Amino acid sequence: MNGEILFEETVRGGGMWSFVLRRHLTLRITDVEGGANVGLMAYNADATLDRLNLPDTLKAQYTAKLTRGHVLMSDMGHALLSITADTVGWHDPLGGHGNAEMAKKKSGEANYQEKRNDWYRNAHDNFLIELGKFGLGKRDLVANVSFFSRVDVDAEGKMKFHPENSKAGDSVDLRAEMNVLVILNTCQHPLDPNPKYAPKPVQLAIRKTPPPDADDFCRSFREENKRSFILTERLFIGA
């Protein structure tokens, strides 16, 4: 992806970020050290009741993993974010995110009073903090994507965390198909077997990218995606 970087920021491990990504801007997330995990939720920034719906996303594209070509869809049939580039190949939509109790059970506790900004954070609380900045809360939590993580499902339905899915320098590009409120955090995947608190940093970069044409890879990836783009374009009628 070419183009001038309009914004660049590193989110430290266990950190969080929220941003309204304007239509046709592309957010690149890069795994700086390898083994990162990015929990992400997304909302139509202009009408936040219109929000990421992973069951709709997965069933429309007949997939239980996410990679290039896939589109994150809302519960209103809209395209929120298209995965326009991906060096990883598998991002997890199944495992969800951890909370304070789970994190404590696994890695123990490190509170702010003692550890200052090296305290242990957890994904659930991080999501609630960033959602709260936009007037959203517990009732607005949706199933999240875990970028850079992979969970395999065997024939019996058993789930297994796949280690070393993402290497240092791996990246994924997300193009906004409308104005999208992106909420993310860099806490460890809840199935990450590492008993230590060791969340990894990611780098964020935003560029302006051309609007998708009729042959756009994500738009034409499936007939379902085309129809989702048609519904999304209707949001901008008369604009």
Added chain:
Amino acid sequence: MSAFILTESKLDPAKAVYDLTLPSGDGWLHEIKRGQIFRIVDLDGNQAVDTLFYNAHNFSDRYSAQDTVREQGGIYLTTGTKLISSEGNVLATIVTDTCGRHDTFGGACAAESNQVRYAIEKRWMHSCRDTFLLALARAGNGMTKCDITHNINFFMNVPVTEQGGLSFEDGVSTGGRYVELRAEMDIICLISNCPQLNNPCNAYNPTPVRLLIWD
């Protein structure tokens, strides 16, 4: 072949404190008290029953598909599955299951998702999420669209492959199969008895289900 865990119940329908037959396309919102047993019967087979659960005293604490499958380490729901809430609490446990497999990643059909999945012109067809919205509007209890989260599809078969594929298979349920849950706290149950006519989740023939509760 995947494991299907079949168990049967000794409860007598004649002794149920609640007994309702819910036609397809209808919604149902009902409180189930802690300790009560709730049975859903697939009367005619291959019916999808789209179901959500909430803590009756705090509905921001509600069923979470991702937490439920992750905590049991497997994506299919059957006997022994604890239904986990977004706050990490156990809402209910599946105690009996004569079907053996239930889905929780296929979601509920909606007018808009039908447009995406089948055709832009399908918006007019009846859908589960329209049913959910009407049930919440009628209940007038403050619940809104943001409370319609990712549901369970009882009796529906949506296998995930080892390559990360997702498919919608013919149902694994036949007439008379049922699932029973024990409420682990006071819960609100919201059901849409699925009207979908565009895919095989109902064998293209939506049918009634029977709902029973025992003290």
